[in-house]
Amino acid sequence: MSEPKPTYRHDYRPPAYRVRHTELRFDLEPGATRVRARLHVERHPERQAGEPLVLDGEQLLLTSIAIDGQALAEAEYALSDTGLTVLRPPERFLLDTEVEISPRENTALEGLYLSNGMYCTQCEAEGFRRITYYPDRPDVMATFSTTVVGDKATLPVLLSNGNPVERGELPDGRHFVTWDDPFPKPSYLFALVAGDLQKVEDRFTTMSGRDVTLQIWVEKANLGKTDHAMASLKRAMQWDEQTYGREYDLDLFMIVAVDDFNMGAMENKGLNIFNTAAVLTHPHTATDATFQRVEGIVAHEYFHNWSGNRVTCRDWFQLSLKEGFTVFRDQCFSADVNSAPVKRIEDVAFFRTAQFAEDAGPTAHPVRPDHYIEIGNFYTLTIYEKGAEVVRMLCNLVGWEAFRRGSDLYFERFDGQAVTIEDFVDCMAEASGLDLSQFMLWYSQAGTPEIDAHGEYDYANAEYRLTLRQRTPATPDQPEKLALHIPIRMGLVGTKSGRDLALTLDGKPLDRDGVIHLREAEQTFVFTDVPEAPVPSLLRGFSAPVQLRFPYGREDLAFLLANDSDGFNRWDAGQRLAMLALDDLIAAHRNGVEKVMDPRVVEAFRALLERGSKDKAVMAEMLTLPSEAYIAEQQPLVDVEAIHAARTFVEQSLAAALSDDFLRLYEENRSDIPYAPTPEQIGQRSLKNVALSYLMAIEDEQAVALAHQQFEADHNMTDVRHALTLLVHSSRDDLADPALRAFGEKWAHEPLVMDQWFAIQVTRPQTDALERVRYLMGHPAFSLKNPNRVRALVGTFANQNRINFHRTDGEGYRLLTDVVIELNRLNPEIAARLVTPLTRWQRFDEPRQELMKGELERIRAEKLSPNVYEVIEKALAQ
Numbered sequence: 051m052s053e054p055k056p057t058y059r060h061d062y063r064p065p066a067y068r069v070r071h072t073e074l075r076f077d078l079e080p081g082a083t084r085v086r087a088r089l090h091v092e093r094h095p096e097r098q099a100g101e102p103l104v105l106d107g108e109q110l111l112l113t114s115i116a117i118d119g120q121a122l123a124e125a126e127y128a129l130s131d132t133g134l135t136v137l138r139p140p141e142r143f144l145l146d147t148e149v150e151i152s153p154r155e156n157t158a159l160e161g162l163y164l165s166n167g168m169y170c171t172q173c174e175a176e177g178f179r180r181i182t183y184y185p186d187r188p189d190v191m192a193t194f195s196t197t198v199v200g201d202k203a204t205l206p207v208l209l210s211n212g213n214p215v216e217r218g219e220l221p222d223g224r225h226f227v228t229w230d231d232p233f234p235k236p237s238y239l240f241a242l243v244a245g246d247l248q249k250v251e252d253r254f255t256t257m258s259g260r261d262v263t264l265q266i267w268v269e270k271a272n273l274g275k276t277d278h279a280m281a282s283l284k285r286a287m288q289w290d291e292q293t294y295g296r297e298y299d300l301d302l303f304m305i306v307a308v309d310d311f312n313m314g315a316m317e318n319k320g321l322n323i324f325n326t327a328a329v330l331t332h333p334h335t336a337t338d339a340t341f342q343r344v345e346g347i348v349a350h351e352y353f354h355n356w357s358g359n360r361v362t363c364r365d366w367f368q369l370s371l372k373e374g375f376t377v378f379r380d381q382c383f384s385a386d387v388n389s390a391p392v393k394r395i396e397d398v399a400f401f402r403t404a405q406f407a408e409d410a411g412p413t414a415h416p417v418r419p420d421h422y423i424e425i426g427n428f429y430t431l432t433i434y435e436k437g438a439e440v441v442r443m444l445c446n447l448v449g450w451e452a453f454r455r456g457s458d459l460y461f462e463r464f465d466g467q468a469v470t471i472e473d474f475v476d477c478m479a480e481a482s483g484l485d486l487s488q489f490m491l492w493y494s495q496a497g498t499p500e501i502d503a504h505g506e507y508d509y510a511n512a513e514y515r516l517t518l519r520q521r522t523p524a525t526p527d528q529p530e531k532l533a534l535h536i537p538i539r540m541g542l543v544g545t546k547s548g549r550d551l552a553l554t555l556d557g558k559p560l561d562r563d564g565v566i567h568l569r570e571a572e573q574t575f576v577f578t579d580v581p582e583a584p585v586p587s588l589l590r591g592f593s594a595p596v597q598l599r600f601p602y603g604r605e606d607l608a609f610l611l612a613n614d615s616d617g618f619n620r621w622d623a624g625q626r627l628a629m630l631a632l633d634d635l636i637a638a639h640r641n642g643v644e645k646v647m648d649p650r651v652v653e654a655f656r657a658l659l660e661r662g663s664k665d666k667a668v669m670a671e672m673l674t675l676p677s678e679a680y681i682a683e684q685q686p687l688v689d690v691e692a693i694h695a696a697r698t699f700v701e702q703s704l705a706a707a708l709s710d711d712f713l714r715l716y717e718e719n720r721s722d723i724p725y726a727p728t729p730e731q732i733g734q735r736s737l738k739n740v741a742l743s744y745l746m747a748i749e750d751e752q753a754v755a756l757a758h759q760q761f762e763a764d765h766n767m768t769d770v771r772h773a774l775t776l777l778v779h780s781s782r783d784d785l786a787d788p789a790l791r792a793f794g795e796k797w798a799h800e801p802l803v804m805d806q807w808f809a810i811q812v813t814r815p816q817t818d819a820l821e822r823v824r825y826l827m828g829h830p831a832f833s834l835k836n837p838n839r840v841r842a843l844v845g846t847f848a849n850q851n852r853i854n855f856h857r858t859d860g861e862g863y864r865l866l867t868d869v870v871i872e873l874n875r876l877n878p879e880i881a882a883r884l885v886t887p888l889t890r891w892q893r894f895d896e897p898r899q900e901l902m903k904g905e906l907e908r909i910r911a912e913k914l915s916p917n918v919y920e921v922i923e924k925a926l927a928q
């Protein structure tokens with residue numbers, strides 16, 4: 051097999067031909083679906099006449115081809131594994147092809163496939179080429195007219211993009227529906243769904259007074275689980291009108307829920323397709339976290355209608371143009387409708403763990419990459435989450451008003467076009483008058499910038515000097531890095547007053563937001579008229595995606611934890627304080643010295659508990675220790691056992707010292723009022739459950755009884771799941787086993803709850819976890835063909851059960867490798883994602899490195915999909 055070749059951003063050329071209008075007709079059959087495509091093609095005005103027309107196509111069986119009604123002779127076109135070339139096409143013509151495809155054989159879940167008897171499509175990024183021959187690139191935008199034909203009894207519902215314009219009966223019990231999408235779109239936004247579905251319907255009146263029908267299509271058994279998604283959709287529609295002045299543009303907006311889906315959801319024009327896990331909720335089956343995730347994803351896909359669909363990407367190197375902007379939009383939406391500080395804390399905690407790890411590993415890449423082998427591998431935390439941080443920085447730099455003007459300009463200027471990241475940033479520069487040229491480095495330079503800060507207070511002159519030094523470590527094929535433009539929001543908190551001091555920089559008051567601009571490799575900022583010694587509060591709200599170090603003492607951190615006016619930095623001070631204690635304990639564990647808990651950390655937590663907080667969700671976050679994955683990210687070399695032991699020790703020490711407080715917190719926040727996913731209730735439940743986790747860390751009889759009662763009370767899935775997890779992760783198998791069995795039997799018919807059932811078991815810290823994973827892979831409900839199941843069982847184990855995945859006998863690595871090798875054949879997109887933990891081998895000790903590399907070699911010896919090939923080559927190139 052020849053090696054897959056990379057695609058380079060600099061090789062971009064506009065297409066030689068455009069498609070103005072696309073007519074499709076699908077004759078649905080599981081093993082042999084016929085797809086007829088009539089493409090209205092014309093030469094690109096800037097390109098010469100007579101160039102060949104290159105169409106993408108994979109796994110298609112061509113049954114006919116004609117131009118303007120004239121069948122093509124074999125000499126007039128060329129076929130290959132990757133496409134079809136019409137050698138000498140005319141200037142303007144109608145290309146008419148028919149192909150046969152097999153949805154039933156499609157386990158990759160790209161293109162047209164069957165999920166639980168239902169036909170559905172996934173075309174982003176390059177799935178449309180598995181449906182028909184087409185210029186499958188986002189800069190070719192056409193209007194679509196799609197006729198779907200299928201068996202009326204088994205496929206009563208036939209959906210596609212746009213508006214239904216015709217329907218009717220056909221011989222042999224078949225029927226058809228024709229759909230028209232008047233908005234030009236690239237092929238990646240095409241969608242088709244056919245099956246035995248039921249709908250829930252609602253309406254929304256847009257700000258200009260247009261009436262829109264909203265539909266959520268599900269299998270009959272899921273009809274009772276759509277309320278929250280529908281309410282979220284309406285909130286998102288309204289928010290986009292109020293915040294960005296953008297309204298919906300078709301008469302119909304549909305969401306469909308499917309069981310087998312590679313990602314969360316997809317923004318196909320007028321017909322969003324969702325993983326059931328990202329849309330269905332019910333208090334009995336979904337946790338608070340799921341309710342919030344659904345709200346965020348529904349909003350995300352809806353927001354794409356403007357940021358992605360009306361204005362799309364010129365090529366896939368610009369992916370963050372739509373994803374970074376849309377994630378920023380959904381984050382702001384969720385912050386506005388929930389607890390804003392908690393949303394930021396959760397996003398940043400996740401970002402600093404997972405995106406920092408990506409940036410530090412062999413697959414590090416810029417927000418706008420320069421090359422790729424398989425674009426499906428680039429739906430990453432860097433493109434999405436770091437891309438959103440970059441847009442957030444832009445917004446903070448130019449201010450909301452200018453950002454909104456820039457956004458209006460962008461949507462007006464580029465409506466109906468496929469554009470670039472520069473086009474977007476240019477609009478922001480134009481609207482604000484700011485020079486953003488240095489800022490553009492954020493898009494081209496990979497890696498997490500590190501900032502070393504130190505400060506001095508000069509009492510005699512009432513000055514505070516803050517020196518910042520930035521450095522971005524080398525990443526694969528980017529050895530040299532330039533200094534970035536980094537906005538740092540900050541305050542100086544007076545140690546006497548406990549208040550933010552007025553900031554005067556270079557004789558002028560610093561702007562209200564307190565942002566300083568770091569542009570050089572090293573810069574000193576001198577604040578004058580500083581009346582008392584301050585503790586600096588830096589990078590408030592995580593104003594830039596960087597790793598910031600400052601030599602804080604424990605007293606400084608306890609002080610900030612109590613006094614910082616910025617809620618995010620109050621939380622971060624607590625995390626930093628816990629990290630200092632954890633560092634000592636990790637060292638003690640490695641050196642075989644007895645572990646002693648730092649009393650200052652205990653006292654800081656005690657003070658926190660006594661002070662309380664109005665926002666219970668924030669309080670719950672403050673009481674949550676950094677995860678093992680985050681701690682690992684902060685260590686030069688990951689010591690799996692020491693991290694696990696140190697974190698457990700801190701948890702148990704806090705629990706032992708503060709058990710009365712935790713018990714009080716638990717009791718105060720119990721409630722039997724009916725479940726609702728409101729921010730207040732969610733905050734209260736989080737706080738109660740954090741308290742229960744601490745109580746269970748020491749597993750006394752009372753704690754075990756509380757957890758068991760909470761499980762038995764069966765009030766809502768959040769509480770049940772939390773209690774069950776604590777029992778299963780405790781030493782009390784006498785209670786855990788029957789509880790697990792009861793839960794498994796009760797929910798056997800609910801796939802999304804069974805995913806939780808699998809995940810709870812494979813995260814248990816006991817030494818039998820790996821054997822459980824192997825055992826559960828043989829469970830009748832497990833299937834490698836369902837991505838949710840694979841993620842719940844194997845992904846959760848490899849990513850969240852660090853102590854067992856990294857077992858010194860290498861069994862964890864072997865298990866993951868076995869699964870990756872099988873999935874490489876079935877579903878390359880999922881296989882390439884799943885292998886990620888093994889690619890991080892550089893971070894571990896020698897023996898583990900050897901074991902992990904050995905498994906990567908074992909994968910390399912297989913006949914690989916381009917997806918897995920690209921990841922493995924990068925991982926072994928280090």
Ligand code: TRP
Binds near residue numbers: 174313315426429
């Ligand atoms: N555009 C989708 C989103 O962010 C992502 C997506 C859904 C996707 N399914 C996919 C990307 C399959 C690649 C492959 O909302």
Ligand code: ZN
Binds near residue numbers: 372376
């Ligand atoms: Zn998206």
